[in-house]
Amino acid sequence: xxxxxxxxxxxxxxxxxxxxxxxxxxxxxxxxxxxxxxxxxxxxxxxxxxxxxxxxxxxxxxxxxxxxxxxxxxxxxxxxxxxxxxxxxxxxxxxxxxxxxxxxxxxxxxxxx
Numbered sequence: 742x743x744x745x746x747x748x749x750x751x752x753x754x755x756x757x758x759x760x761x762x763x764x765x766x767x768x769x770x771x772x773x774x775x776x777x778x779x780x781x782x783x784x785x786x787x788x789x790x791x792x793x794x795x796x797x798x799x800x801x802x803x804x805x806x807x808x809x810x811x812x813x814x815x816x817x818x819x820x821x822x823x824x825x826x827x828x829x830x831x832x833x834x835x836x837x838x839x840x841x842x843x844x845x846x847x848x849x850x851x852x853x854x
Contacts, residue, residue, distance in 0.1 A: 756802050756820055761842050771845045777806070779834050796827035798844040804836030817841075 758774050765772055799808075800822040807816045809831045816835075817823050 756800050756822070756842075758802070758842055761800055761844065765844050769847055771847055773843045773845075775841055775843070777834060777839045777841070779837050791831045793829050794825070794827050795845055797825050798822055799825050800842040800844070802840040802842065804834065804839035804841075806832055806834055806839045806841065808832045 758772075762772050799806075799817055801817045801819050803819050805816065805818040807814055808825055809815075810826055810828050813826070815823055815825060818835075
């Protein structure tokens with residue numbers, strides 16, 4: 742999958758946490774599930790970068806979110822997956838709640854996972 746490209750699991754198959762976990766074995770990937778609420782993140786508006794993250798895949802199960810990495814804006818809607826480059830970022834929610842799964846590849850140690 743190319744950076745910024747969109748993917749859906751199995752074409753018309755709805756995304757869910759268990760299907761995503763099956764695709765990414767825990768010995769080589771970290772899979773994180775989160776529900777973000779607009780009430781929880783309103784304090785961040787206008788506060789600059791929220792933090793820094795490593796490159797990852799972001800699946801949105803419900804709602805819509807936009808990540809901002811410098812000049813690059815990445816919008817992800819329910820049912821989509823996009824690769825995020827990583828680095829300093831901020832984000833905004835396009836729905837009251839957003840349910841998402843982020844997947845990071847774990848670093849190899851001594852040539853082994």
